[in-house]
Amino acid sequence: MSTEALEPNRRDFLVVAGNAFVAVGAASLLWPFIQQMNPDASTMALSSVEVDLSPVKEGQAITAMWRGKPIFIRNRTKAEVEAAENVDVKTLPDDNARNENLPGDEPGTDANRTIKGHENWIVLIGICTHLGCIPKGQAMGDERGEYGGWFCPCHGSVYDTSGRIRKGPAPRNLEVPTYAFTTDTKIKIG
């Protein structure tokens, strides 16, 4: 080998630059092929639904659909609200409020999971945070678990009346979706 070839020359520059262009070009060509699998425009368009709560009496529950997911809405009894409020948040497996209406990192008190003035209403994404089953507890006569909330039959996760995980393999509380009361008896989810 000759010793004077150690200094980078124009050919080295062209090789490095050429390869860099190929790499960037390949990556940017790959991106559409990855991105096409993400939720499409028509799916994103279904981003909000309105639900009329007037027919739901105290103690009753309804399930709405939002973005293909079931939304649990329960008009809780006074006893259920009290049970949810009288819990020491520090003893919970997940002490985070998991409420998309709040900025994040709030403690998981019942007040932080409901909307002020409408504390009897709990609105949750009805998907078990373990592996995505739909917990039981919406219909009359469903098994609700020992905390009176929801019970996931797949792997035995137990949620309380505020939708917080109390027992079983699920890592997080049931999520509270973004929603607001448009009137006293109507909510807009999303």
Place this chain on the structure above:
Amino acid sequence: MGGHTSNYVPTSRWGKWLDERLPIARLMQSSFVDYPTPRNLNYLWTFGGILTVCLLAQIVTGVVLAMHYQPSDAGAFNSIEHIRRDVNYGWMLRNLHSVGASMFFLAVYIHIFRGFYYGSYKAPREVLWILGVIIMLLMMATAFMGYTLPWGQMSFWGVTVITNLFSALDTIYPGLGTAIVEWLWGGYAVSGVTLNRFFALHYLLPFVLTGVVGLHIWALHVVGQNNPTGLDIKQPSDTVPMHPYATAKDSVGLFAFLILFAWFAFFVPDYLGHADNYVEANPLVTPPHIVPEWYFLPFYAILRAFTSSFLGIPLGQYAKLCGVVAMFSAVILIAFAPWLDTSRVRSAKYRPIFKWFFWFFLFTCVALGYLGSKPAEGIYVIASQIFTLCYFLFFLAVMPIVGLIETPSRLPRSITDDVLSKGGTGLPTGATAAPESR
């Protein structure tokens, strides 16, 4: 392929013309006709051929089923019933395909346990073994996606549960798991969009699988087949030509297997399935008891063994992640067997201690399969945890330690010696491989 040089002599002018341009007949002859096979292979060695037939059968039945199937939210469930009731012979093709998946796994599991018993994973067959593990992973992905296509309740909730496994990554980096899951689904929940892409991949993967099977056979023919003694081929009298000796034995094994296959397909086609899958997918109702197909049960049991604690060790919010990591490692670990096993003796026939651990490992896998089919509660959870521990200990403790402390029994000097010492006779005239080169 491999160390064996071809003895192919073209017999016609056209054969000679082609041989000089594309020696494909030469390749076939040297790979599948006069290829030297160990003379002591037992029926467990017929499963390679059986698996090739399984793969081809799945591709053939699958391609024709795809001509009648509709991969859409609204059409999928009904199109399966259409195939079963209206399409000419659709009932048969559909049953052959769905039972075929089970048969494929039955054969592949026997094939893998054969490898464990006779040490087929050890040098120089490491690459061959790893390719086998890749084939198993591809089979699992293909079977999983195939099971979603009927779009019944078990299909739908099976996909939901398994794709949700990736959300465990949220514990490592918040949002990462959710982003991956939504990318897989193409939405915020499993939907027709998910079904459509799974169908596309279910059609693609078998051809990828075929390619890897090609590499598997290539690697096999480079290093040569293992055999019940685990000894290397040392002399021509250790081998017989593949055709007619191995091909004839393969045929006997294949037909016995096909009898079982046909019995399932024609008499109990739904025995290995679930009644819930004849209820159309409903995203609002989860069946009370979600179970995967039988061939995934041992891995499912490992996944579920990690409840909020594992054998008394609290796991807290990492429970889900631990279960997912354990399930995937249970498969990946198999690929490391060549380096985990420290014994230089291949066949468990000559390994008095390892032999018993092998049978216990087989029992562990069957036990995990049973536990995977049971609800995750009470004694079943504890038993799953104990057997999960046994599964991992087999790889991480038994394989390295037994190889170091065990005294193997005396090995025969050669394959020929082993056959003759058991009252076997000398080879029939002309039986050694490559007779024309003697």
